[in-house]
Amino acid sequence: MSQVTDSTRTGKRERLAGAAMRVLHEQGVEKTTLADIARAADVPVGNVYYYFKTKDQLIEAAIDAHGRQLESMISTLEQLPTPQERLKSLLHGWIEQRDLTARYGCPTGTLASELDKRDDGLDRAIAKVMGELLDWVERQFQAMGRDDARELAVALFAAYQGISLLTNTFRDPGLMAVEGRRLERWIDSLA
């Protein structure tokens, strides 16, 4: 039972970070108030400060949580035998989320875009998360024997970020679907 208590305690911090990431994705950093996040996590506003000293720290925790989510996604992808399959599975994941993307954009990209305008160092935190995913993509291209792995990784990741932005701006999930298939063919062509 003390375990239950413990998990509840610990859970609250994570519940807050998770709720924060969700709300931040949906509403944007500047439009989101602490009260919004607290409500989403079903936590009284004042209590948030027991877990996070400032709004910035909560945002940072949200970014970390997002990073861990991406890491776990990567772990799953790692199970696949070939780098091509891994990259295409990554693509499929993106395509599957196209409705969410049409509504709110890519969580990583919109966050990076918005955090860049702030004075605090949070833009570095999201850049790190993005960098790690980018590195992983690069390693896949390396495994495919490409000398230009970094350039290709940047191209692929940029293509995803860009189509996410268009998908979101035009509220059209179809854009992501079409571009996703095109990228798939492109990956196949590199083998």
Next chain:
Amino acid sequence: MSQVTDSTRTGKRERLAGAAMRVLHEQGVEKTTLADIARAADVPVGNVYYYFKTKDQLIEAAIDAHGRQLESMISTLEQLPTPQERLKSLLHGWIEQRDLTARYGCPTGTLASELDKRDDGLDRAIAKVMGELLDWVERQFQAMGRDDARELAVALFAAYQGISLLTNTFRDPGLMAVEGRRLERWIDSLA
């Protein structure tokens, strides 16, 4: 004399819209106050409301001004003889701005990303501007005889938006330069 008055009025209005677009690009929509824009345009805060009823209307004017700027850029590109040259010239323009992009991102893209989070209809305004540029790119691919012109236009534009985001996030203008050259080769390969 009414002409003088009119031109003064119009001048101030446009000065405000122009300053707004600049400041919005640099600071982001939510971080920018009316006072910031007024200061950048050298107009007293109270006076802004003579030209724009709300902050939203001023933002909309800024978007319109940005749209006209893009149109004028397109007009210049139109002077070039072949669609390939036009597209590659567009690319060069983007590459030339890579330092600004590394600092603040693509004006159109960052604005679209941020405006999407708002309740007002401003996201439609920036989508329209983006759509017009996208249509023009599509027409170039059509002129190149491509059946998949729309898809290609989306791909090219997304690639630019995505690399702008990465360039901005990683504060590295080199990313734009490298990806720009890659896209140039890609356009050549489509001929």
Next chain:
Amino acid sequence: MSQVTDSTRTGKRERLAGAAMRVLHEQGVEKTTLADIARAADVPVGNVYYYFKTKDQLIEAAIDAHGRQLESMISTLEQLPTPQERLKSLLHGWIEQRDLTARYGCPTGTLASELDKRDDGLDRAIAKVMGELLDWVERQFQAMGRDDARELAVALFAAYQGISLLTNTFRDPGLMAVEGRRLERWIDSLA
């Protein structure tokens, strides 16, 4: 009429600073909210920030106003012919205020005491005000031909600060009266 307007405008800043000094004296720095000061000055809370960017700046303005008040008091004292008369007149002023002192202490002293606990530099501002009065007292002792003018000035000023504290703590104006007379005799004895 524009003069009336001007004086009203200028007056508001000063009204705020004056009200601030009064309320700060009565309630103490930490117990005083901006709303308290705003109410005392009959100014809406939000409007305070048009004149002062932070609470600290308002406090500083209050200290400055207090300093100017002391300066004007000194100017009046300067009219008296001998340094002894000037010092004794200063003493009489203190004694006359004994009821206010019994209720709230010496404005300068209580402020200095409280501001010392803060991180901002406001303790330096009140120290400067206090230092200027102290210097003036020293000059009187010098004019009396005393080599130990500084030491005497410190002694006299400390005696006043101390008896103010006791008068306030014990809520007994009589303490100030008695000690004031004693200090008067002491000054006479130095001639």
Next chain:
Amino acid sequence: MSQVTDSTRTGKRERLAGAAMRVLHEQGVEKTTLADIARAADVPVGNVYYYFKTKDQLIEAAIDAHGRQLESMISTLEQLPTPQERLKSLLHGWIEQRDLTARYGCPTGTLASELDKRDDGLDRAIAKVMGELLDWVERQFQAMGRDDARELAVALFAAYQGISLLTNTFRDPGLMAVEGRRLERWIDSLA
């Protein structure tokens, strides 16, 4: 075993009161949070309320502890044979603490000054402590055969409080040293 429990309880209570007095002196009443005191006493915040129902009660306990400290100091002074020696020894104690005074002022005086601004009755508590020390000083002057013992006691104590305030305001321990010597000569002159 109940003794153990009792001594533990008592110990914690006193540790809290002692830590409170120390922190209150250093940070001031209003700037000090319960958490500050709890940390200084190495007691969990929630546990403080087992010993003190409110912050006020803890402050009162701190004042009491300070009073007992002064009483013990007086007991030591009482060992000296003559009232002059006792008073001068008191002075020496004050002078020895001049560095602490320059940093934080006299504990009794700063506390009295701050508590006066509050609605609760704590100002009476510190006044009582101050009054007892004052009474003791008065008794020394009486023992010296002075009819004006009360007036002299008030003068001496006020001089100390005032020079403490100046020493603190100007952050200059030298002020206390010089004024201390002057007061010593003054006491000698009264014999």
Next chain:
DNA sequence: TATGAATGAGGGTTCATTCAT
């Protein structure tokens, strides 16, 4: 007794918008 966690009232500050002239 002991303690981490919860709660909510209140304070300083910002800013779009409006007012008065």
Next chain:
DNA sequence: TATGAATGAACCCTCATTCAT
């Protein structure tokens, strides 16, 4: 038209106090 000043709603954050175990 032009402009300094006014207004108030909303936000982040602190902290004494209470709760649950």
